Amino acid sequence: MNLARYVISLFVILSLNFAIPRAMPGDTMTNLLGEDVILSDDLVQEIRREMGLDLPLREQYIIYWKEILRMNLGYSYHFHSPVLPLVLERMKWTLLLAAPPVIIGALLGTLLGALAGWRDSPSTRLQTFIFLTIYSTPPYFLALLSLYIFGFHLGWVPMKGFYSTGSAGNIIHHIMLPVILMSLFSASRNYMIMRGSVIQERRSLYALYARAKGLYDSQILFRHLFRNAILPIITLIALDFGFIFSGALFIEMVFSMHGMGNLIYSALMYRDYPVLQGSFLIITIMVITANMIADALYGLLDPRVRGR
Amino acid sequence: MSLLELRGLSVRFDTPAGSVRAASDVSLVLEEHDTLAIVGETGCGKSVIANAILRLLPENASVTGSVIYRGMDLLKMSEREISRIRGREIAIVFQNPSAALNPVHRILDQVSEPLLIHLGIPKRRAVHEAEGLLRALGLNGAGRLYPFQLSGGMNQRAMIACSSILRPKILMADEPTKGLDQSMVKNALELIESVRSESGASLIMITHDLDVALSSSDRIAVMYCGEIVEMGRTEDVLCNPDHPYTKALRESMPDRGFRPIPGNTPSMIDPPEGCRFHPRCPFKMKICSRERPSLNNSCGRYVRCWRCI
Amino acid sequence: MSCGISAKRSLPSNPGALIFLAFLLIALLSPYLAPHDPWKRYEPYLGPSRDHPLGTNDMGNDILSELMFGSRVSLGVGLGAAIIATLMGTIIGASAGYFRGWMDEVLMGITDIFLMIPQIPLVIVVAAFLKPSAIMITLIMGLLWWTSLARIVRSRVLQVREMAFVEAAKVIGFPDRHIILTDVLPNTIHVIMPKFMLTVASAMIAEASLSFLGLGDPNAKSWGMMINFAFSRGGFLNGCWWWYMPPGICITLSVLSLVSMSMLLEESREDEHVAS
Ligand SMILES: Nc1ncnc2c1ncn2[C@@H]1O[C@H](COP(=O)(O)OP(=O)(O)OP(=O)(O)O)[C@@H](O)[C@H]1O
Ligand code: SF4
Ligand SMILES: [Mg+2]
Numbered sequence: 104m105n106l107a108r109y110v111i112s113l114f115v116i117l118s119l120n121f122a123i124p125r126a127m128p129g130d131t132m133t134n135l136l137g138e139d140v141i142l143s144d145d146l147v148q149e150i151r152r153e154m155g156l157d158l159p160l161r162e163q164y165i166i167y168w169k170e171i172l173r174m175n176l177g178y179s180y181h182f183h184s185p186v187l188p189l190v191l192e193r194m195k196w197t198l199l200l201a202a203p204p205v206i207i208g209a210l211l212g213t214l215l216g217a218l219a220g221w222r223d224s225p226s227t228r229l230q231t232f233i234f235l236t237i238y239s240t241p242p243y244f245l246a247l248l249s250l251y252i253f254g255f256h257l258g259w260v261p262m263k264g265f266y267s268t269g270s271a272g273n274i275i276h277h278i279m280l281p282v283i284l285m286s287l288f289s290a291s292r293n294y295m296i297m298r299g300s301v302i303q304e305r306r307s308l309y310a311l312y313a314r315a316k317g318l319y320d321s322q323i324l325f326r327h328l329f330r331n332a333i334l335p336i337i338t339l340i341a342l343d344f345g346f347i348f349s350g351a352l353f354i355e356m357v358f359s360m361h362g363m364g365n366l367i368y369s370a371l372m373y374r375d376y377p378v379l380q381g382s383f384l385i386i387t388i389m390v391i392t393a394n395m396i397a398d399a400l401y402g403l404l405d406p407r408v409r410g411r
Numbered sequence: 412m413s414l415l416e417l418r419g420l421s422v423r424f425d426t427p428a429g430s431v432r433a434a435s436d437v438s439l440v441l442e443e444h445d446t447l448a449i450v451g452e453t454g455c456g457k458s459v460i461a462n463a464i465l466r467l468l469p470e471n472a473s474v475t476g477s478v479i480y481r482g483m484d485l486l487k488m489s490e491r492e493i494s495r496i497r498g499r500e501i502a503i504v505f506q507n508p509s510a511a512l513n514p515v516h517r518i519l520d521q522v523s524e525p526l527l528i529h530l531g532i533p534k535r536r537a538v539h540e541a542e543g544l545l546r547a548l549g550l551n552g553a554g555r556l557y558p559f560q561l562s563g564g565m566n567q568r569a570m571i572a573c574s575s576i577l578r579p580k581i582l583m584a585d586e587p588t589k590g591l592d593q594s595m596v597k598n599a600l601e602l603i604e605s606v607r608s609e610s611g612a613s614l615i616m617i618t619h620d621l622d623v624a625l626s627s628s629d630r631i632a633v634m635y636c637g638e639i640v641e642m643g644r645t646e647d648v649l650c651n652p653d654h655p656y657t658k659a660l661r662e663s664m665p666d667r668g669f670r671p672i673p674g675n676t677p678s679m680i681d682p683p684e685g686c687r688f689h690p691r692c693p694f695k696m697k698i699c700s701r702e703r704p705s706l707n708n709s710c711g712r713y714v715r716c717w718r719c720i
Numbered sequence: 721m722s723c724g725i726s727a728k729r730s731l732p733s734n735p736g737a738l739i740f741l742a743f744l745l746i747a748l749l750s751p752y753l754a755p756h757d758p759w760k761r762y763e764p765y766l767g768p769s770r771d772h773p774l775g776t777n778d779m780g781n782d783i784l785s786e787l788m789f790g791s792r793v794s795l796g797v798g799l800g801a802a803i804i805a806t807l808m809g810t811i812i813g814a815s816a817g818y819f820r821g822w823m824d825e826v827l828m829g830i831t832d833i834f835l836m837i838p839q840i841p842l843v844i845v846v847a848a849f850l851k852p853s854a855i856m857i858t859l860i861m862g863l864l865w866w867t868s869l870a871r872i873v874r875s876r877v878l879q880v881r882e883m884a885f886v887e888a889a890k891v892i893g894f895p896d897r898h899i900i901l902t903d904v905l906p907n908t909i910h911v912i913m914p915k916f917m918l919t920v921a922s923a924m925i926a927e928a929s930l931s932f933l934g935l936g937d938p939n940a941k942s943w944g945m946m947i948n949f950a951f952s953r954g955g956f957l958n959g960c961w962w963w964y965m966p967p968g969i970c971i972t973l974s975v976l977s978l979v980s981m982s983m984l985l986e987e988s989r990e991d992e993h994v995a996s
Contacts, residue, residue: 112833119837127849134849239921239975241928244947244968251956299986312511315467316525316573317498319491326524330515345838352841353929357951367841371848371933383838383845390838405515406557 105398109391116387120380121167125160132156138374140180176384177377181370186381189366194385196362201351203282208289208347209340213333216294220301220332221324231298238291243353246284250357253280281354289347296339300332307331334405341397345390412482414613415441415464415501415581420476422459422468422637429680433459435637437476438706441581446607446614448628448645450621450660452676456637457617458506461583465501466493480581499529502579504603506586508566512558512573519545519554522573529577544572548602564595571602578610585617596620600627621664625649633657636677636687643712653714655692686717694718736980743974747791756782758789758941768962775962777946778953786941787966793942794971797858798924804862805923806869806916813873814908818881818900828874835867840926847935854937857930861923869915873908880907910989917982921975928971943967 124134132151133140142150151157155166170176176186215234219227237245253259260280304310305328313327355364363382370378402408417439424431434456441447449457462468464478466485478485480501485493505511512521523541526532545554548568558566567587575582584603588596600623607614616627624631624645631645633654641654652658659672674691677683683690689699698717706715732738746753755773756762761780768775774783816827843860850856880886881904889899930936931944932951941949950956950964 108829108832111829112836115833116837123845123849127846129849235979236972236976239925239979240968240972241925241932241944243929243932244971247947247951247956247964248968255957255959299983302987308505308507308510309513311467312505312570313513314494315465315497315503315505317494317496317528318524319494322528327513327516331513334515342835346840349838349840349929353932356933367844368933371844371935374848376848379845379848383841386838386841387836391836394836406517407514407559 105395109395112391113388116384116391117168117171118164120384121164123380124376125163134376135177137179137181137370137376137378176381179370179375179378181373181375182378186377189378190363190381190385193361193363193366194389196360197348197351197355197364200278200281200285200355200360200362201348204285204289204351205340205344205347207282207286208291209293211286212290212293213297213336215290216297217301217324217329217332218321219294220298221305221321221328231294234291234294237287238295241353242284242288242350243357245288246281246354246357249280249284277358277360281358281360284354285347285351288350289343292343292346293336293340296336297332300335301328304328304332330404334401337397337401337404338394341390341394344393345386348386348389413440413479414443414445414481416479417460417464418477418479420460420463420474420478422456422463423473424469425471425473426680431679432637432682433472433679434463435682437634437637437639439632439639439642441613441615443580443613444611445630446616446628448616448618448624448631449634450618450624450631451634452660452672453619454676454679455634456679457619457634458585460634461503461585461615461617464583465497465503467497467503495529498525498574498579499577500579501581501583502574502577503583503585504567504571504574504587506589508570509558509563511570512566514558516557517554518550518556518558518561518569522554522569522576525573525577541572541576544576545569548572548606564591564598567599568602571606575606575610575612578612580612581615582607582610582612583615583617586619587616588618588620588623596623603627621649621661622666633660636682637679638687638715639706639713640688640715641713642706647712653712653719654716655694655718656688659691659693686715734981734984736977736984739973739977740981743791743795743970743977746788747795750788750792754782754785754788756785758782758786765958765960774966775960777949777955777960777963783946783963783966786946787943787970790941790943790946790967791970791974793854793937793940794924794927794944795974797854797861797927797942798920800858801861801865801923801927802916802919804859805865805919806912808863809866809869809915810873810905810908810912812866813870814877814900814904816870817874817877818896818904820878824874827870831867831870834864835871837864839864840929843926843930844933844935847930852930852935852937854940854942857927857935857937861926865919865923869912869919872911872915876908876911877904880904883907910985914982914985914989917978917985921978921982924971924975924978943971 125131127134132147132154135154136150155163158166174187176190178185179189182189215230219231254261261277301324310323310328313323318326351362352364352367355362356368359365363386366378367382369375370382417437420434420437421432422434424433437460439447449460451457459468463472463474464485466474468474474486476486480496485496488496512518519538519541522545523534523537526537526540527534542554545551548571550565550568550572553561553565553569558569561569582603587599587603591599603614604627614628616624618624628645630643631648632639633641633648633656635656641648641652641657648657649661652661661667662670663672672691677687677690683700685698685700685702686692686695686704689695692699696717704715704717706713707720758781760782762772762776762782764776764778764780766772766776772782772784774787776782777786812827812831816824842864846860847857886899886903889903927936927942928944928947931942932948934948936942936945936948938945944967946967947964950960955963
């Protein structure tokens, strides 16, 4: 049942990918090739035929699916490369940037958020305010500010993050500040959700019964509430993965890092539509995968789902 | 020294609409092996009293008076100290077992938890002991299941097991028969009685069903609008009520014609002056609406009524 | 309903609400409040002074005036997108929850699919094909941002439709549209409002992010555009803090105020829930 949902999602998204360049204003061929391509008229005709743009939409759609099944996402004239390998090569670096923060942010955010939801004190209120502020700041602005402060003023971190060729130590040096920023960004979202979730669970009868059994204070939180409170979070973290990932794109742009973010940025500059679409497609597939993992995890933690 | 004594216990809740006087000046005594029923219409403050004894009320509650358990005032203890009393010395069984059990933990883990928390014995032994208790209560094999896989009645058994596994000195049962059909009521009461007598505990049975009170308690306290209005031996009070409210309550039971008490339950924010029952009382006199009657004792029978002095 | 009362009581004293109100007033009154025409050129790179309280940028535009006029674009896009999204989410969620059956299956199936599409990348792709304009950006976001609200409204409507007065209205034979509008939605509004505010907030952040990518409306300098210019035209490297800090602070502050209002509404609703 759930698997069907994912398959349908994937199908719809791939179809959307087919429809967008054809539905958008402007010449379909330009929309498919990108605006950075200057070709002679003869060549245009030839490519048009080759891509099947003269055929009826239905047949174009079939051809599109055949190409997808052959793992062909088109060709970038700007980068002179097929789109898929180009995107995948950059994706590696973005994952390197985004994966640790997803984990750090999940741990930090849920733990601190749970404690903040459990007890209201001046220090947790300050914490909530700080995370709320981070939550409310566009990630790229936070990145710009910290790059300016820690890179430009204090000189603690390098100004540019182009690390595709560096050694491991070099990479870590470059990636440290972005990872910290991303972690805070991801933690702030999880913090807010977990705090709300614990506040809600705190009022449940089983929490009261745990107290009546003689559990003391945070024992109730960690032995009883935490697991229940984290259930809604798991799905949300997965859905949030798209946001975190988008955040990573912007942070890469600010730090000029070699990854999807800068790929998208230059694709935007040159209106390289195939690369834009290919990136979108790959990101979406990753988000769907994250959701599948979350679903599996949810089943593992919630016996009510597992039982079904 | 009595096992448990409430002295002038009063509970108020601060709400946006005003302060709710959920219990006023409640005093009662519970001896060892004693069984006491607390009865009254819904909303009269029965659960509030049980929760006040164990200090389980939410933060908007303010509690005054004292709750003396074996010479110690529970209301003056630190949170840490009272947590050692909860579940070990005084245990409670809640009304809604399916919501009171943690949905994501196995029954066995929940039943054995008090052993881990209070006695710190190894997990394996605790689980073994819990298994034995579950078997004795007819829940063979349910230990590996989760609350959502059991019926309400089985969950209640599990909660009774969980609350009694440490053999507490006092067991409080809050409406354990609510929502059960007639045959299950009998089962539940028998179960509680067997657990109680086996561990020699005292029982506080909270119910709105006078039959349940009659079959499960030696003594009874009748509450109206946050106050105890009549208290004494259960048989005496129920067969021969003195207080007009107790009489009316008895008439409203299904087996006695189901005649509801006329009038509405009063507001707990702004309770009636004088005797709180006077707006609904068929016997009221002039003084009733002006002055508050006190709880008078004659030979162990307590009544709060101007007619019974 | 009593649900609104305590929220109404606490909202006026909430700093978030006051800040947001101030921003709204500035946006409405910017032609009267702004000291200069935001497009007029003075001396570039001026630091803060009496004449230009927040200095000027590389083109010599007065930053304070830009900031005030920019609030119109930023708030306008945020509110506009949120209104579209809220309307869509409410209609879709309420129909699914109220009619149930195949309608529910189909609408929620669609919602689930949209919920999984990462929104910002999709907006980037779509916006890249279109000529950037504030209206276009508002529309794109409004049409994509409705999914989680639809889910929330649906589950609330599922509860409300079981309530006695809705059953009664059905028995009497009122038409569905009437029941939804007069009975169901008024009891759903308190779950819609907090979400609406969060949607305004995330639309504002998204607008700022799109502007940063150069996908913003070049004819309407929003706060995001200002940061973009400061970044791409050297404001950061020249240390012109008065150029990039104010728009950033304005975005953060207005989003913060929206999120805190939303939290307040959410919490007061839960308190009501417990008290009843
Ligand atoms: N947290 C609270 N805040 C405000 N008022 C409360 C709170 N808890 C209980 N009350 C009020 O205190 C009064 C007594 O409630 P209590 O739960 O003790 O009634 P009860 O006698 O147990 O009724 P029932 O038979 O329905 O369980 C009620 O009027 C109730 O509205
Ligand atoms: S005191 Fe008066 S009003 Fe109250 S119960 Fe007795 S007779 Fe009735
Ligand atoms: Mg009760």
